Amino acid sequence: MPYSLSELTIYPIKSIQGISLQSSEVDFSGLLGDRRYMLVNQNNQFISGREHPNITLITARSLGNNQWLLSHPKMANKVVLHADTFPAEFLSVQVWDDVLQGQRTQNDIDTWLSEIAAEPVKLIYFGTTSQRYTSRRPETPVAFADGYPFLLTTQASLDDLNKTATRTIEMAQFRPNLVIEGNQAFEEDRWKRIKIGEVEFENVKPCVRCIFTTLNPKTAERIGKGEPLKTLGKFRLLGKEGVTFGVNMIALNKGRISTGDTVEILEYHEAETYLDRR
Known part of the structure; x- marks a missing residue:
């Protein structure tokens, strides 16, 4: 099964509900309107x-x-x-x-x-005089996202998390822009450079997760038992940085991407090391 883009989401206002898209223009600072x-x-x-x-x-x-x-x-x-x-x-x-x-x-x-x-x-x-840049790629602009213009997750990694989580975790709790399917669980850790549709993306760093992920996206209530952070802490703990899920990406060119687009892995790098204590 080829890798493909299964979900494409923007959040017009930081922290509000996401909007699912069929396609989007990609700028260096993020998806159009994100x-x-x-x-x-x-x-x-x-x-x-x-x-x-x-x-x-x-x-x-x-x-x-x-x-x-x-x-x-x-x-x-x-x-x-x-x-x-x-x-x-x-x-x-x-x-x-x-x-x-x-x-x-x-x-x-x-x-x-x-x-x-x-x-x-x-x-x-984020108006005409607004300027902000990412920390690890100071030449790359970003709007009001936490740190980087694109967050990528994969369905296989969510499925793997849900095998041992004490509550069913929804992808919406992680608020990604890009969701990929067809890969093995956490294979995205090793992707350095990928291409989706017309656009190449670079993996900058794993995304460290916080208490925001414990909110039920439909009710805004805590889902209980510290999930998904509790389970992620057993196998996705990255030293003193915290637990990770998904990867922070930057775009290397502008263009259009659409759900269903094939995802090409152009280059790999060595992934961070995690101890699985599940």
Whole structure:
């Protein structure tokens, strides 16, 4: 069975529900429309589903013409985000250790989101003056994703995890952009350079996972027993860095990719060593 791209997902606002796509344009900073917005608190520091699980239930639907319709199961009203109306107002905002200029969006959106987050927040856009780069590839841009523009996981690795996890783990808990099928479990650790559709990608590093993965993507509640981190800790512990699942990727060129595209492994490298204590 050839390797293929089985899922393609963007998250327009950092930490909200993902949107499954059939195809997407790939830029160096990520899939088109992926994590171009994020919420910040009164100190202009980003907030996420780690400390505000309720925001993970926000859904976005594209209306075209740079517009998104936002909804939440606990909110009676929906709101429209319209990028063409944003003021030319920029703030210094912080994402982890990075400080960059982010563009203000709409007051009505801020009010709506503040009710969901249960504290005053602002929605920030990765605008024309926004610049941010990855740590291990300082020439590679990234928007509001945690560290790298693409996260790749594989179905075989999830299936292997679920053989010993005490709860059934869904792929959505890991919030990948790219899901591959047809390979052996954790074979992606060894992929240095791959090609999907028109685009070549490079594997930069394993993705260290956090408490965000313990949220049920449908209810925003903790799934219990510390899963999947508890089980990953038994066979995917990478020294002092933490437990890993999936790999952080960068794009080596621009182009289009689609679900069903064949995945070619162009180059391998030596994988990190893990002790399996299951």
